[in-house]
Amino acid sequence: MLFSRLKHCRCLIRDYCSSITANKSETSLSRRELQYPFKYQVARQAWVENMDTIDEKKLGLLDLHPDVFATNPRIDILHDNVRWQTLYRYVSFAHTKTRNEVRGGGRKPWPQKGTGRARHGSIRSPLFRGGGIAHGPRSPTPHFYMLPFYTRVLGLTSALSIKLAQDDLHIVENLELPTNEPEFIKELVKTRNWGPSVLFIDESDIMPRNITAATDEIRHINLMPAYGLNVYSMLKHDSLILTRAALDVIESKLLFHLHRNNTQEVVSQYKLDQV
Amino acid sequence: MGTGKAVDKALTLLRYLPRVCLANIRTNPGAKKCKKRGRGQHGGDKHGAGNKGSGQRQNYMRLGYETGNTPFYLRFKREPYYKGHHLRRQYPPLSMLMLQTLIETDRIDISKPIDLVAILNTGLYRLFPDQQQFGVNLTDEGVDLFKAKVNIEVQWASELVIAAIEKAGGVITTAYYDQHSLQCMLNTRKFFERGVPIPRRMIPPQDAIEYYTDPAKRGYLADPEKVSQERLVLAQKYGYTLPKLEDDPDYNMLTERKDPRQIFYGLHPGWVVNLKDKVILKPEEKELLDYYAS
């Protein structure tokens, strides 16, 4: 019953959108062509919004590939990805001295027999107070490991699917702002209910001047190139905003890896104990 | 949910749940085991190391030691079963059924000659030349189902397989590739990016020459007249009419063969392929031309 209601809603929205599109240009009405045909699954859709004004204007409707934006929301895979992202570059500098590193303790403290006390060889053994630590941390200890390639791909697709499902994913024409004032972008984010923290993703790392100046001071609104997309950032920020170009790049790259001919190159790259 | 066709259950459920964030995620139950050291009666005390001996004292005997008597690994000075095992060539199998499946799923293009490079490019057949593997051994599993007209070049084929391919109107050749050539063929893109000229293929070693000069095995060094004679012999043996290759419209494709010194179709040894500029560099020095043509 719930699903039939949702289906009905979507039809209403589609009718509504056709009457309120701001520009009836070529880009707004043409649907995006999706690579890699799929059966049974249905393409997901998202509005294309503008960044010129504070109030949002829907410029068009885009199709999104279900293999990237409608996969199983695997929370455990997201956890694995986040854990990997934090741990693989972590080096622990905790250090303890072993019994041979602690100062002193070379001499046998008392004779083996006759004293009535327990037998000992050195006053710095782990049994002693002030002695060395047996299995303690040894600096520097790296915690580097590589998560399997397809676990990482699935992490990205799961995160994107979850963002879209929870209405936290928005697609924007481009990141051209009319002013470089931080107040503009703050108002924009507030009016549109994009949540306090926002992550803007563009195709390349060179972004339009206004947005870089505006978001420079604001620490919870961040810009990122498409190659920097990662699970941790997607979960940390409340809203994820993709530009059209970034969407094309991300979707094509993820779909390429999901339909690769020879996965051995990519799967065996960091595998341990290979002949 | 019978009508849950377009709408995924889990994704719709997420719309009514709090936002997934860093504080909301966890692994599956049982995925992570905490590595705490056991304490007390259960898990502690001897910590699974037992009583006395090398087990508790962690001073084990060396691997293979049998407490004094001559160990197994020293008892036999010679094992003739393994004599020359490092010199034996291996040909990992590829069944006719697999070949038929590859053709039907359009992984292999039968409008062009099939060689080892085409089979390796599918990504479904793996070869390890450093493990004494020298190429494809076409086995007879699915030989009765095979019905594709192909020009195929393998490294080892049995009589039944040869008969099946020729019955379907195709051509089969057995050819030898030395390990250096095989490394070039494994990943052609990587090889071309090295900027090294295409090497010459080496002649097969002494114990393989007999196989590759045998017309019955369709060896690439065999006399073509004798090969056509053997085709007739096989047709009579297995009872099928030998299709006439000359009348076939794909005659040029079916008779396309490599020179014994050539690794890739259409590319001669000594050439350097530049993938970036899409250009082929050919040597003009007399010495080099003589060397590569020999």
Added chain:
Amino acid sequence: MASYYQNLQQISKLTTNFLSLVQKRQSTYYSSPLLSEIGKVKVKYSVSKSPEEWKYVERLLPPLTVPEPVPKETYLSEWRPQLNECLKEKYFIQRTKNHMIPVYLKIGQHGIRKVTIIKNIKGDIWALEQELRDFLQKETPKPLRSQVNEFAAYIRIYGDYVNAIKYWLTEKKI
């Protein structure tokens, strides 16, 4: 003694001449010299841009993505493509990226335990499980043990029924 050293000197001269021709590779990163221009290449060579020769090069390069199989009239192998007739069913089993049916055999416990696993099941997974049960129960007198995981989209059946299930699914054009 003197002649011995003279011989040594002669040998060392020969070897140094020979070594200068042989390519030297430094052992460490920091000791090896930086790349330098070799200047104009003295060896004669020709550059060819002929498209016919380039076609041979392109033939050698592997495809980047899995090719989409073109539908054919008859199939001689066991493989069949997934047709739109399968959409009539209440469930849907998505093919793998190599267009294969996702039914696998898992062997554990030193070859004793055999479990058939069917993956990528979308839609009404319970209906599929019931239909499979109805089909496979005829094969054995023993009760069929199965596990359905709706979220992870798989069904596990105790026993080796891989070929039977693949046959049944191809009959249904899945």
